[in-house]
Amino acid sequence: MATxxxxxxxxxxxxxxxxxxxSLPCAFACEVATxxxxxxxxxDQQHGVTDYRDxxxxxxxxxxxxxxxxxxxxxxxDWIIGKNLDAGAQGVIIPMVSNPEQAKKxxxxxxxxxxxxxxxxxxxxxxxxxxxxxxxxxxxxxxLPMIETREGLEKVEAIAxxxxxxxxxxxxxxxxxxxxxxxxLDRDEPEHVAAVDKILKACQKNNIIAGIHTGSPTFAxxxxxxxxxxxxxxxxxxxxxxxxxxxxxxxxx
Numbered sequence: 562m563a564t565x566x567x568x569x570x571x572x573x574x575x576x577x578x579x580x581x582x583x584s585l586p587c588a589f590a591c592e593v594a595t596x597x598x599x600x601x602x603x604x605d606q607q608h609g610v611t612d613y614r615d616x617x618x619x620x621x622x623x624x625x626x627x628x629x630x631x632x633x634x635x636x637x638x639d640w641i642i643g644k645n646l647d648a649g650a651q652g653v654i655i656p657m658v659s660n661p662e663q664a665k666k667x668x669x670x671x672x673x674x675x676x677x678x679x680x681x682x683x684x685x686x687x688x689x690x691x692x693x694x695x696x697x698x699x700x701x702x703x704x705l706p707m708i709e710t711r712e713g714l715e716k717v718e719a720i721a722x723x724x725x726x727x728x729x730x731x732x733x734x735x736x737x738x739x740x741x742x743x744x745x746l747d748r749d750e751p752e753h754v755a756a757v758d759k760i761l762k763a764c765q766k767n768n769i770i771a772g773i774h775t776g777s778p779t780f781a782x783x784x785x786x787x788x789x790x791x792x793x794x795x796x797x798x799x800x801x802x803x804x805x806x807x808x809x810x811x812x813x814x
Contacts, residue, residue, distance in 0.1 A: 563627050563629050564701075565652055567629060572790055577785040578790065578792070579599065581602055582602075582796040584798050585798055586619075587619070588622040589622070590797055592625070595623055600628060603631040604633070609633075613644065613648070616645065624649070630649065632654070633656065637663055638670075646679070647683050648686070649686050651690075654706075654707060655707060657735075658708065659712040660713070660719075664706050664723040664726060667704055671702055672704075673699035676724075686698055704726055706729055708732070709736045711739040714756050718763045729769065729771060730773065730791070737753055747776050771789045778795075781795075
C-alpha cells in the first residue's frame with residue numbers, strides 16, 4: 562500500500578508524479594486503471610459522477626493497487642474536506658480558490674491545531690497511514706487549491722504564499738473560460754500559456770508543488786518538462802471512450 566509519502570519522496574528527488582482522474586463510480590475501474598506508472602488516482606467528486614461513499618471504495622481499490630488516492634472535493638468546505646481525509650483520501654484538490662482567504666480556509670480544514678482547525682477523528686486514515694499521530698496525519702496529507710478563475714490568477718502570488726499549502730493545481734478549462742476563451746484542457750493560446758507560466762512561477766518562488774490537469778500524455782510530458790511536479794494525463798471516462806473509439810474505428814474501417 563502506497564502512502565502520500567511516496568509522492569513526497571519523488572518530489573524530494575525532483576521527479577514528477579503522474580496520475581489520472583476517476584469520475585466513474587466504480588472501484589473495479591480504479592483497479593484496472595491503477596497500472597505501473599500511475600502514481601496517483603484522484604476521485605473526482607466535483608464533476609465526476611461519484612460521491613463520498615464511492616470515494617471510500619475507490620480509495621480502497623487504489624490503495625490495494627499501490628497508487629495514492631486523492632480526491633477533488635465538490636467545494637471548499639471544512640466538513641467536506643475533513644470527512645474525506647478521515648476516510649482515507651491522502652490529499653484534496655479544492656476547486657475555485659480565488660484569493661488568500663479561501664486558501665487559508667482550505668489549509669485550516671486539512672491541518673490539525675495549531676496549524677489549522679481540523680477536527681480529530683481519522684477513522685480510516687489512521688489505518689491507511691498506520692498511525693494516529695496528528696503530525697503525520699495532518700501535515701502529511703496534500704492540500705492543493707485549484708487556480709482557475711481570473712481573480713485567482715490575479716492573486717496567485719499571494720495565494721501561493723499561504724502557509725501550509727503543498728501546491729497549486731491548475732484547472733485549464735475553467736481558466737480558459739475566465740480568460741474569455743472557450744472550454745478545453747490542452748491549450749496553446751498565448752494568453753493561456755502566459756497564465757499557466759505565471760502560476761508555475763508563483764509556485765516555484767514559494768517552493769510548493771505546481772500541478773496541472775491535461776487531456777493527453779503529450780501535454781502531460783510538456784508540462785513535466787516545464788517544471789510541473791504533479792500532472793494528470795487523463796481521466797478514466799475519457800481514456801475509456803478513446804480506447805473504444807480506436808477499436809470501433811479499426812473494426813468499421
